Amino acid sequence: MNRVEKHDAAEPGRPADKPSGLELQNEKYLRAIMDNVVDGIIIIDTSATVLRVNPAAERIFGYAAAEILGRNVNTLMPEPYHSGHNQYLRNYLETGVAKIIGIGREVFGKRKDGTVFPIYLAVSKVEVEGRIFFCGIIQDITERKRREEEIRQLNAELEQRVKKRTQELELINQELEAFTYSVSHDLRTPLRSIDGFSQAVLEDYADKLDAEGANYLQRLRAASQQMGRLIDDLLRLSRMTRARLVHERVDLSALAHSVSAELREREPRRQVELVIDPGLEGYGDTQLLRIVLENLLGNAWKYTSRHPRARIHFGRKEAGEEPAYFVRDDGAGFDMAYADKLFGAFQRLHSKSEFEGTGIGLATVQRIIHRHGGRVWAEGQVEQGATVYFTLGGPPAEPAAQRGAYGEENDPAG
Numbered sequence: 001m002n003r004v005e006k007h008d009a010a011e012p013g014r015p016a017d018k019p020s021g022l023e024l025q026n027e028k029y030l031r032a033i034m035d036n037v038v039d040g041i042i043i044i045d046t047s048a049t050v051l052r053v054n055p056a057a058e059r060i061f062g063y064a065a066a067e068i069l070g071r072n073v074n075t076l077m078p079e080p081y082h083s084g085h086n087q088y089l090r091n092y093l094e095t096g097v098a099k100i101i102g103i104g105r106e107v108f109g110k111r112k113d114g115t116v117f118p119i120y121l122a123v124s125k126v127e128v129e130g131r132i133f134f135c136g137i138i139q140d141i142t143e144r145k146r147r148e149e150e151i152r153q154l155n156a157e158l159e160q161r162v163k164k165r166t167q168e169l170e171l172i173n174q175e176l177e178a179f180t181y182s183v184s185h186d187l188r189t190p191l192r193s194i195d196g197f198s199q200a201v202l203e204d205y206a207d208k209l210d211a212e213g214a215n216y217l218q219r220l221r222a223a224s225q226q227m228g229r230l231i232d233d234l235l236r237l238s239r240m241t242r243a244r245l246v247h248e249r250v251d252l253s254a255l256a257h258s259v260s261a262e263l264r265e266r267e268p269r270r271q272v273e274l275v276i277d278p279g280l281e282g283y284g285d286t287q288l289l290r291i292v293l294e295n296l297l298g299n300a301w302k303y304t305s306r307h308p309r310a311r312i313h314f315g316r317k318e319a320g321e322e323p324a325y326f327v328r329d330d331g332a333g334f335d336m337a338y339a340d341k342l343f344g345a346f347q348r349l350h351s352k353s354e355f356e357g358t359g360i361g362l363a364t365v366q367r368i369i370h371r372h373g374g375r376v377w378a379e380g381q382v383e384q385g386a387t388v389y390f391t392l393g394g395p396p397a398e399p400a401a402q403r404g405a406y407g408e409e410n411d412p413a414g
Contacts, residue, residue, distance in 0.1 A: 040138035043126075044073045048089055051133070060119070060140045062112035073136075078110040093132075101125055101134075106141065117142045187231060195224040230360070245285045245371060252280040252289065252325065256314045259293045263301045271308060272301065277315040280325065282392045288368045289392075295361040296327040296388050303386065304331035322391050330385040334378075342378050365390070 034041055040057030044050055050073050053065050061068070061076050068075065074085040092098060104122030111117065120139040125132060198221045202214060209217070256276045264270070282289070297312065304310030313328045334342070343366040365388075369376045373393020380386030 040136075040140075042073065042076075042136045042138065044134050044136070046089070046093060046132050046134075048073050048086055050075075057138060060111075060138055061109060067112070076109055078108050078116040081107065082110075104137075109138070109140075118145050188228065191224045191228050191231075195221050195228075198224070245288070247283055248286065250282050250284055250286050250289050252282055252293070253278055253314075255286070255290050255293050256280070256297065259290070259297050260312075263297065267301075270301075270305070271310070272304065273309075273311045275311070275313040275315075277313075280314070280316055282325070283394055284372045284392050288371070292365050292368050292390065293327075295365050296390075299361060299388075300327050300329035300331065300386075303333075304329050307331060322394065324389045324391050326387050326389045328385065328387040333380040333382050333384050333386045335382055336380065339378055339380075343376065362388075 034052070034054040037054060038056060040060045041052075041054040042050060042057050043052040050068050050071055053063075053068055058065055063076075072086070074082045077085055092101065101123050102125075104120060107119060107121050108116050109119045109121075118141050120141050122137045124135045124137075126135050127133075198217045202209070202217050202221075206214070253276055260274045260276065264272075264274075293314075297314065300312045304312065307330070311330050314326070315328070316323050316325050318324070343362045366376050369390045369392070374391040376388065376390040378386060378388045
């Protein structure tokens with residue numbers, strides 16, 4: 001590669017007289033640095049004339065040093081930078097107002113073959129023996145920009161996929177709404193008829209029915225009522241997925257007291273010590289978290305019903321980085337070997353003859369907790385009680401403050 005070995009007095013740091021040994025040593029160091037640095041370096045004077053280029057700049061722009069030394073630096077610039085560069089430089093020298101001096105920015109360069117490509121340019125002003133020079137550090141960012149464009153395209157494709165998937169989910173939700181309406185109206189009507197006519201037969205034809213016939217009708221009523229409760233629970237579970245969450249600070253202790261009061265009102269003769277720790281708070285949707293406590297406290301109340309005295313405790317403990325709330329009872333408990341079935345719909349670890357239920361309650365709890373960004377799990381032992389834990393995702397993230405971007409013209413010089 002051709003190099004210009006002779007330097008005149010216009011070159012920065014080169015006195016007109018014969019250099020001393022120290023100056024020669026400094027020149028050697030400077031040349032070694034410029035020849036081996038990975039970024040392009042171009043030095044110009046106040047008339048924009050190229051005084052020095054390093055090998056990296058030669059590679060970046062495709063020129064040999066001899067082809068560019070002594071020429072205006074705008075040779076390396078595409079329009080509109082090419083035409084405006086000298087005026088930009090004069091404005092800076094006259095006013096001292098800099099746009100990229102000492103800052104650096106992304107602009108465009110032009111190679112010898114005419115190719116326009118993106119570069120990162122940082123320009124510094126240098127004064128040597130009263131003379132002003134400008135040193136430009138250049139990085140070819142073509143590959144980086146290519147990767148950024150690939151990422152942009154991937155994000156655009158992902159956005160389209162998400163949009164398409166969202167549309168599909170909206171269609172599914174519409175179908176689910178239609179199904180829910182059908183379940184709510186079309187199935188309830190025959191169930192109410194079965195229950196109502198069975199009751200009418202029991203009341204109006206009691207003298208004509210033997211014990212076995214009356215028993216059949218009672219079982220028919222019980223089955224229709226159970227089906228009605230199952231429909232209610234399924235509809236409730238379905239609504240948990242679609243309901244909009246309203247995040248706010250929730251007094252969980254107050255909610256638990258309200259739920260426990262309803263439980264005592266339904267069965268005032270039960271001997272249950274219901275302990276609710278004070279000051280329990282969390283972030284979430286008040287209505288949905290009430291449903292969580294209704295299910296958990298209701299289950300604890302139900303599964304202690306065969307004990308003459310029972311104790312139910314709602315509290316909180318630390319679980320890693322986030323607190324875990326719990327409902328603990330000393331009732332029927334369960335075998336931990338089947339713990340993974342607890343939160344599935346229709347999964348029951350006790351028969352209906354032991355405890356009533358539809359097997360939907362804990363599935364509803366899990367869905368609500370997951371929507372809050374939390375998790376739920378349980379521990380227990382047969383006839384030694386059970387504890388259900390849950391966490392909440394915490395307060396919603398604050399919206400990021402909008403940050404402005406300083407934008408100026410991509411002037412290639414200060």
